[in-house]
Amino acid sequence: MKLSSIFKTAMLSAAILSAGLQAKPVYVATTAIVEHPALDAVRDGVKEVLTENGYTGDELKFTYESAQGKPDIAAQIARKMVGDQPDIIVAIATPSAQAAVTVSDTIPVVFSAVTDPIGAKLIPSLVKPGGNVTGLSDMANVKEHLSLIKEFIPKVKAIGVPYNPGEANSVSMLAVIKEEAKKMGIEIVESAAPRSSDVMIATKQLVGKVDAIYCPIDNTIISAVESVVKVGIDAQVPVFAGDTDTVSRGAIAAVGYDYFDLGRQTGDIVVRILKGEKPGDIDVKMANGTNLYVNPTMAKRMGIEIPSTVLSRATKIIE
Template identity: 30%
Template sequence: MNKRLLTTITVIVAFLAVAFIVTSQPTSKKNATSYVPTVGILQLVTHPALDQIHKGVVDGLKSEGYSGKKIKIDYQNAQADQSNLKTMSQKFANENADLTIGIATPAALSLAKTADGNTPVILAGITDPAGSGLVKTTKRPGRNITGVSGDSPLQQHLNVIKQVVPKAKTLGIIYTTSDHGGEYNAKNMEKIAKNAGYNVKMYTISTTNDMQQIAETMASQVDVVYAPQDNGVASAMKTLINVTNQDKIPVIPAVDTMVKDGGIATMSVSQYNIGYQAGIMAGKVLKGKSTATYSVKTITEGDMTINLKQAKLLGLTLPKSMVHEAETKGEVFK
């Protein structure tokens, strides 16, 4: 074998060896420009408020450049079934989703448990995320979870109650026992209302199936009802209204979608905006921002929302200032 042939063979072998080493090195698919991330969105149940959050999430992701062929979104709705939450969360894990988004506290808790400190989880519409154990603090969440909290402006809600039913003395508050956010809001409103001089009666449901019976009892004992930001109550809002209407008891709910379903009025935090901000945060995390130091965003500013048709049905005349505020800055259902 002559020297030239030997040199040629040596060069070829060396080239093949280098090529093997290079192609054997793992590449970061997330850093590749052509990589399409998978985002799992888990929603607790279908009702207008959570549906608005979902829409906002998708639009928020879009604003960060994640839409169409640039993202794969796997949307799952548990329909208030705990076993579905677990199964759907595991589905995302099996698919190696790059990030998951939980709409409502039970959905977020399920995703957090499945992620086990690894895959980023974005909260969308969570009340009291620190109290529910999802983050260490809202300022520095720690590890893999952050997102958006939509805290109810409870003092403003109480002011609405005072304006709509100025002579009311007994306030009924209803919430779902399995909804941490609902219980949190209900008990905080209880304290505020008692300090304001109201006689407060608390009522609970375990599932939406309980609403008819509990609402009938409540309507016979109170002057006005407060329906907090609670997924179970929101899902059964029409049942609640059907019962309270019979006794001409006004219901002051926490969000605009519940006013649309028969509530009288509220100062409502935009559920769509909560979702939109969560979508933006998700987009930034996909681009590399650390969840551990990405502060939870809390939205508390509300807009006046009124239901004139419902007020007329119950024989209530809303203050002109409230109607004007809703017409100019908020929303009016007629």
């Protein structure tokens, strides 16, 4: 074979190899502890930003798996994802993020919808966290939430909070709720619901002890919030929430984030990493932007009126 033929063959092989390498899609593996509107919206927001940045079609492999509310399944999913070697793992909510961080020390992990990433031991610092982990915190403005309840019920003395004591996110949030409530002279009555199936029983235990029920950003409670709403209607105890998506599912009102927008904010971090930045060099982002949603129909069913001051500044009224 002539030297020129050998050279042409080598060049053709290199071109084919290069084309194959270029054709390999970016692989973003996404997981969440449970499926519910807020967490689903985060996932969808991430994917929209990827699409806007050119990661689409054959250029993107985007997978999603739900742990169905079970930490042991979250751990199985995380181990499988590491074995599949994606370019980035996006872990939505605290248990899924903890599972991913535990098994991955090289693949970048971007968490989202995590209230207290330091308390959950995901990162040592919000500023340049180091390692392969960064993300977005959705720490809620609890003071604003309690002030909203007080606007509905000026003489509120006790607020019931169902929560999952096994979720680090929920334990951190409950501590903040108690701290802020104490400043306002409000008693917090907690009721544990370790599983979604426990939510109705936990909520019923609050009846007769509280003036209102507040559903924090707790994946177990939110996944079964219809049970809380039913108790609220039956017992005529108004139900409020820490996330706006829950208002369309029966809560009377909420001041909170648009979780699709939080997904977009998370997607911005994912794109930065895909373009070459190291996760550990990216500061953890704090969610921004709040909305006020109200549900007049549910307010009526729970025996309470929405103050005109609340209606006048509502971002969205759900009929």
